[in-house]
Amino acid sequence: MKGNGSGKKETSLNDRLNSELLAFHTLVHTLSEKHNISFQQVLESIGKVRDKDKDVLVASYVLRDRKLGILQAVVKYLKEELNFSYHEIAAILNRDDRAIWSSHNHARKKSQERFVVKEPNYWIPVGIFADPRLGPLETLAFYLREKENYGFTEIGNLLNRDVKTIWTSYYNAREKLRGNDNNGKGN
Template sequence: MSKEKSESGSGKGISGEENMKSVPSFIFRDRDLAPLESISEYLKEHRGLTYHEIAELLKRDDRTIWTCCNRAKKKREGKKPGKTAGLAKKAKTTKADTVPEKEKTEQQEIPIDIFHNRELAPLEGISKYLKENADKSFHEIAVLLNRDDRTIWTCYNRALKKQRLKQGLKEGLKEALKEGLKKGG
């Protein structure tokens, strides 16, 4: 029966593959939420997916997704008017806050498959994708994600460093195997 439901196009399930390939960049603008919390909450609340479906989509454990959604929910409750926790915090001002409203409304679709690479932190993956595939400058990415330019630069460079390290390890392993074959054969 559940198979029939997902095939009928009820909006739930991964059957709506076309709709599930990307998420809008505005979901990452809330600095109080970690990127994984933001995407988990968005997929749960706005796309109506179950924790298990989100976990499959993001290649994460179900418990991780449940934890992210619960943390996001608690953080949102703390921000509601009338709560002292939300009022006591002083708003952080970033360079992105000084950008005209027109630029802030720009949106970029971010493919979900960039979160499959577990070697990169979510913000590193987003920064790398937007820099290399969407041809955005560090400042444009910072405005899009409501982060500081330096944070985006750092995330992007960490992603590159991890990529180079992985590539270097692969090449080093190939060389070691060649040397081993020469000595052994």
């Protein structure tokens, strides 16, 4: 008896899904005719739309690759896995388009294979790398220590980096940010 109820739910779900897909197909077809572009071009345009309020996240696993620097790994991930343009990446990271192209080019030469994201993972907002005052590893160490309350050993394990390197990066970031906060306050 239980099988019959389950089959009904599956059929109902399939019916709803088919109905929604038909509505989506109709919408895409209408947009295609209205703007005189192909069905495929409409689908590609939909794929390029980005939710401006939504944080773009990078998997911590991507940052474990020691062949690549932190920034190179982030740029390679955004370009190859999320299909961002160089300009979009530059805007998110507050960097010059040419620097992003160069970073991606170097990353591709060092590591040609695509990322394989394995679980468990920690997802890091890419926007943290936009602060020009800090280097990428300094930014990451500071973020994970201050905002996520990770210990230095946890951060080192997460990023496949030596704990001393994480400690140094964190304290360098803290001093740089403290130095910038104190500028102009003494007079």
